Amino acid sequence: MTIATKLTKLMEYPELFLDKLTGECVGRKYMAYCVKDIFPKIDTYIDVGANNGISLKSVQGVFHGFKAYCFEPVTEEIPNIQKVADKANAGDFKPLKLEIFNFGLWNENGELTFYKNLGNSMKSSLFDDGEDNANKHLKKEKITIPVKRFDSLGLKFEGITYLKVDAEGAEKEVLEGFGDELKKVHVVQFENHFRNNFNKEIKLSEIFSILEKYGFDCFLQKKIRHEAKEPNHCEYIAYRLNDARKRK
Numbered sequence: 001m002t003i004a005t006k007l008t009k010l011m012e013y014p015e016l017f018l019d020k021l022t023g024e025c026v027g028r029k030y031m032a033y034c035v036k037d038i039f040p041k042i043d044t045y046i047d048v049g050a051n052n053g054i055s056l057k058s059v060q061g062v063f064h065g066f067k068a069y070c071f072e073p074v075t076e077e078i079p080n081i082q083k084v085a086d087k088a089n090a091g092d093f094k095p096l097k098l099e100i101f102n103f104g105l106w107n108e109n110g111e112l113t114f115y116k117n118l119g120n121s122m123k124s125s126l127f128d129d130g131e132d133n134a135n136k137h138l139k140k141e142k143i144t145i146p147v148k149r150f151d152s153l154g155l156k157f158e159g160i161t162y163l164k165v166d167a168e169g170a171e172k173e174v175l176e177g178f179g180d181e182l183k184k185v186h187v188v189q190f191e192n193h194f195r196n197n198f199n200k201e202i203k204l205s206e207i208f209s210i211l212e213k214y215g216f217d218c219f220l221q222k223k224i225r226h227e228a229k230e231p232n233h234c235e236y237i238a239y240r241l242n243d244a245r246k247r248k
Contacts, residue, residue: 027223028058031235034222035062035162035187038237038244042066043159046185048105048174049166051122052077053084059162060088060096067097069155073104073114073145074121099155105167106147107176114145125168127200149177157184160247165190169202175210182214187239194231211238218244 035042042063047056050070059068070081078100085098104126106112117123118139126147129140163185167174171190175182182188188211192204208219216238224234 025054025058028055029061031164031189031222031237032059032062034220034237035189038239039160039162039187039247041160041247042162044069044157044161046157046161046163047071048164049168050077050081050100051166053081055164055166056081056098057084057088059164060084063162065096067099067157069099069101069157071101071103071105073102074116074124075102077121078102101153103146103148104170105150105174105177106170107149107173109148109152110146111144112147114143116141116143123168125170126173127169149179150174151177151179151181161185161187163188167191169193169200172202172206172210175207180214182211185214186243187237188216189235189237191233191235193233215240217241 042059043066045056045059045063045066045068047059047068047070050056050072051074053070056068056070059066068085072078072081081100082098085096088096104112104114106126112126115125115128117125118141124140161184163178165171165174165188168191171192175188175190178185190207192207193202211219218239218241220237222235222237225232
């Protein structure tokens, strides 16, 4: 991230300056502030690819008093996610209600090979590294994990629902597994890779098509990251304009 990009974010959301001083992940907090501009309050947060709870921590720092469902297939990270909730509930904020699921989300139920990155668990994926992946030198362990469709879980959620999908190349399959449950989601944050980071072809148009099928008509590109002076990946925020208008 360039100095100019950092300064632009700080000017857009001055709160990030304090977050930086206190050791918060500014990039993830920035995305939560962007969502808050559209929906000032959320009732449910669904975190797909929760890792160590870093995004949950950022969202909790911007929104308070919501229900969170976190999905993370790397077993070692589950206690770290729980710590985020424990720390939040020990403070003065409204309580964070949390449920954690130690499996992956996919477009069908079953088991799949998972490439667990031993150097950086955030880079673990259901797909092996592609030729452009900057982390392909890191050691990986092939394990088998259970995967499920979200719409097969029967989870109850209502009110304003914020879905974050960071599935390292499996964003399309995860969204397909939500099925008609996407009708109850108000805002979707997802990652898109420009380069060949995985041994599969990722088409942004396919993700847009899934979301458009369920009425999402606004797509904001945020947080473009570069590697070797070339765009590598970015974040998108998708929502329905009519939903946002009702919250103004």
